[in-house]
Amino acid sequence: GAVVSQHPSWVICKSGTSVKIECRSLDFQATTMFWYRQFPKQSLMLMATSNEGSKATYEQGVEKDKFLINHASLTLSTLTVTSAHPEDSSFYICSARQGGSYEQYFGPGTRLTVT
């Protein structure tokens, strides 16, 4: 149990375009989802926390207009990178937490390359 999927697993897009990444909890209802970003050989940095049905809470330094997060249902959250630039190239990982539980379950990640 507690499986989290992400789609796509990798994506290449051109500078200036937008790309959407999906995070799904497959066998549980995720009241809270988290989005992380990881640069090579660095730690996972929390970008934002989203609770189902409400606006995401962004960490300091993360542009909310650039990284749009939607958590419209208990099993799906999406991260849209708008007007992508090469510096947005990174590994994006989501995690999900069930209501009443403190455990986070991580998705496999999405490799974004902006050319």
Next chain:
Amino acid sequence: DQQVKQNSPSLSVQEGRISILNCDYTNSMFDYFLWYKKYPAEGPTFLISISSIKDKNEDGRFTVFLNKSAKHLSLHIVPSQPGDSAVYFCAAKVQRWGKLQFGAGTQVVVTP
């Protein structure tokens, strides 16, 4: 400001021997610590955790030690196996429902 630090980026250990991974933290409010294992192009998977009220937690081949006064924790893997080759992240949070703060990770390579 990196509140969780893993100062060893890599560790090589022989199969069957002990792997010791270290982690230091600066925030005295952290009260829950976790270790995650991560393979390339995959998300982290939970390994073992420890609450600040304990100094040791054991689960099979994995033992985590916590030294609160030194703000230091370590993960021991005994015996090390080839499948243990991965990146290990130390993480900490204030309260069980709090946000996770990750260290930079330690790449473990287990050699035959």
